Amino acid sequence: MTPPVRTTLWRVLAIQAVTLGLLWLLQTRYAP
Amino acid sequence: MHWINWLVVAAYLTWLVVDGLRRSRGTSNLEGYFLAGRSLPWWAVGLSVMATQLSAVTLIGTTGQGATDGLKFVQFYFGLPIAMVILGVTLVPFLHGARVYTAYEYLERRFDAKTRSLTSLLFLLSRGMSCSTILAAPAVVFSAIFGWPLAWSVALIGVPTIAYTVLGGVRAVAWADVKQMVIVVAALVAMVIVLVVRLPMPVDDALRIAGAAGRLQVFDFSFDLTKTYTFWSGILGGTFLMLSYFGTDQSQVQRYLAAPTVDDARSSLLISAYWKIPLQALVLLVGVLVYLFFLFQPAPLLLNPQHDAQLRSREPATYASLQARYDTAITRRSTQATHLANTTDPMGRRAEALSFKWRQQDVDAVRTEALAAAGRVTGQPSRDVNYLIPRFVLDYLPLGLAGLFIAAVLGAAMSAISAELSSLSTATVIDFYRRWLRPEASDEHFLGVSRLATAVWGLFACVVATYAATLGSLIEVVNRFGSFFYGSILGVFLLAMIPRARALGAFVGLLAGMTAVGAVSFGAPTVSFLWHNVIGAVTVLVVGGVLSLGGAPTAPAPRH
Numbered sequence: 001m002t003p004p005v006r007t008t009l010w011r012v013l014a015i016q017a018v019t020l021g022l023l024w025l026l027q028t029r030y031a032p
Numbered sequence: 033m034h035w036i037n038w039l040v041v042a043a044y045l046t047w048l049v050v051d052g053l054r055r056s057r058g059t060s061n062l063e064g065y066f067l068a069g070r071s072l073p074w075w076a077v078g079l080s081v082m083a084t085q086l087s088a089v090t091l092i093g094t095t096g097q098g099a100t101d102g103l104k105f106v107q108f109y110f111g112l113p114i115a116m117v118i119l120g121v122t123l124v125p126f127l128h129g130a131r132v133y134t135a136y137e138y139l140e141r142r143f144d145a146k147t148r149s150l151t152s153l154l155f156l157l158s159r160g161m162s163c164s165t166i167l168a169a170p171a172v173v174f175s176a177i178f179g180w181p182l183a184w185s186v187a188l189i190g191v192p193t194i195a196y197t198v199l200g201g202v203r204a205v206a207w208a209d210v211k212q213m214v215i216v217v218a219a220l221v222a223m224v225i226v227l228v229v230r231l232p233m234p235v236d237d238a239l240r241i242a243g244a245a246g247r248l249q250v251f252d253f254s255f256d257l258t259k260t261y262t263f264w265s266g267i268l269g270g271t272f273l274m275l276s277y278f279g280t281d282q283s284q285v286q287r288y289l290a291a292p293t294v295d296d297a298r299s300s301l302l303i304s305a306y307w308k309i310p311l312q313a314l315v316l317l318v319g320v321l322v323y324l325f326f327l328f329q330p331a332p333l334l335l336n337p338q339h340d341a342q343l344r345s346r347e348p349a350t351y352a353s354l355q356a357r358y359d360t361a362i363t364r365r366s367t368q369a370t371h372l373a374n375t376t377d378p379m380g381r382r383a384e385a386l387s388f389k390w391r392q393q394d395v396d397a398v399r400t401e402a403l404a405a406a407g408r409v410t411g412q413p414s415r416d417v418n419y420l421i422p423r424f425v426l427d428y429l430p431l432g433l434a435g436l437f438i439a440a441v442l443g444a445a446m447s448a449i450s451a452e453l454s455s456l457s458t459a460t461v462i463d464f465y466r467r468w469l470r471p472e473a474s475d476e477h478f479l480g481v482s483r484l485a486t487a488v489w490g491l492f493a494c495v496v497a498t499y500a501a502t503l504g505s506l507i508e509v510v511n512r513f514g515s516f517f518y519g520s521i522l523g524v525f526l527l528a529m530i531p532r533a534r535a536l537g538a539f540v541g542l543l544a545g546m547t548a549v550g551a552v553s554f555g556a557p558t559v560s561f562l563w564h565n566v567i568g569a570v571t572v573l574v575v576g577g578v579l580s581l582g583g584a585p586t587a588p589a590p591r592h
Binding site: 013 | 103106310
């Protein structure tokens with residue numbers, strides 16, 4: 001069973017936030 | 033390449049074909065052949081979805097792009113997770129619940145036969161050509177690197193792919209895809225480890241050099257319609273593109289139609305939603321690391337060995353002069369990189385980074401001249417960036433690992449092609465042969481015709497790929513034509529979910545959407561293609577919606 005849409009959406013957004021956050025850190029630290 | 037590397041490649045290809053056929057033994061009906069009896073586990077479907085989207089170009093071209101342009105291409109995928117969530121609650125339940133073989137079959141149930149036939153025909157035209165492109169791209173690189181005739185490379189990739197797709201159908205395709213994803217991730221991780229170990233300085237210093245060269249610039253927040261990769265084009269244009277691709281393209285829809293339930297189909301798409309951006313970042317990061325590696329190792333002036341040899345023999349004076357300038361430029365760049373790494377105070381770093389940027393521009397200028405000279409001598413534009421990773425793999429990766437990477441590239445090409453072949457065959461047989469020519473026939477008859485259709489499409493792809501060099505511009509035209517209707521087809525599917533939408537609105541809306549995208553494409557060619565899908569889908573919704581005004585609600589296909 002897949003979780004309800006809202007849970008899925010939050011989960012997807014959370015993983016993307018972490019990924020984009022890491023990329024953002026990489027950019028700001030090394031390519032200011 | 034060393035024979036041990038070839039052994040790795042041969043062992044992988046044999047395993048891929050033999051295991052694919054073993055798993056699909058006993059496929060005796062159409063549903064088994066095209067949809068694996070709707071019985072594949074969700075994770076296998078999910079990996080197959082990812083493998084279908086990941087072709088050899090991703091491993092050769094996108095890594096090369098990482099080396100030359102850095103990480104900014106990852107923005108292209110920012111809309112993908114959003115698209116997957118939207119599809120999970122919209123199109124997936126409709127398509128899966130309708131128990132169809134093709135996405136276009138659903139459009140006949142909802143609208144009429146001509147909308148179904150037109151969308152399916154557009155799919156066949158564009159995918160038929162793109163199939164040969166994804167076969168030609170790695171074949172051309174392999175031929176140049178190993179010095180083979182192009183036909184051999186095409187056969188090396190094409191023949192095993194056609195064999196397991198024709199004989200095993202979707203079940204063989206999906207299980208080959210699962211193996212491919214495992215080997216691709218393994219090869220990429222192994223490359224990152226090797227590259228990091230071989231860096232002549234701490235990772236932190238090396239990344240500072242990559243940053244100074246602009247390779248770690250990810251986000252571009254400018255709202256500029258002429259720029260292809262920006263945060264906004266990725267989020268908005270990318271969402272529409274991914275909705276079109278995963279929601280209406282048979283090569284993807286067929287993957288999740290093979291899942292047993294709607295929940296399984298949704299879960300399979302969520303694998304991409306979670307992992308696609310990290311995977312793409314990893315692919316580009318490999319490119320950035322290869323760029324750093326070649327700062328301290330002499331890279332050839334021209335990476336395509338055939339173009340290098342031709343320029344050297346036909347214009348030796350030009351070549352010698354370019355080579356001398358190139359040697360000076362890369363030596364100065366490498367010295368400057370070391371200066372930058374050794375500088376510790378922030379002000380000094382900023383000045384050294386600026387100097388490094390200029391040294392990089394000097395190298396780029398000589399390479400641009402060399403590429404222009406090679407283009408003049410050979411009469412062909414060289415996609416030189418595609419040769420960077422293969423050169424690194426063959427010249428510097430440890431024994432066995434080079435074989436693993438080549439196997440991964442072959443596997444990536446094969447899984448993308450096999451998914452295309454099986455979807456082309458499905459649309460041909462279900463939307464045309466069974467719909468218009470032989471509605472009543474036995475399952476064995478349709479199974480035979482389907483295998484034949486797969487083989488014919490495979491042969492077509494091989495022939496077009498073999499002549500890819502001469503057909504280059506034709507393929508480009510067809511691919512551009514393909515971008516005209518991608519968003520428009522999405523518009524028709526979105527319209528299908530609106531109860532009041534009618535067949536006339538869908539058909540005329542589709543034509544209007546394609547015309548609008550065509551007009552923008554020719555009238556404002558600087559507008560990035562990522563916006564075409566938005567324009568197409570919105571036009572279909574508006575035109576189709578207006579033409580459907582006043583109609584009685586029609587129930588969309590039932591959900592199960």
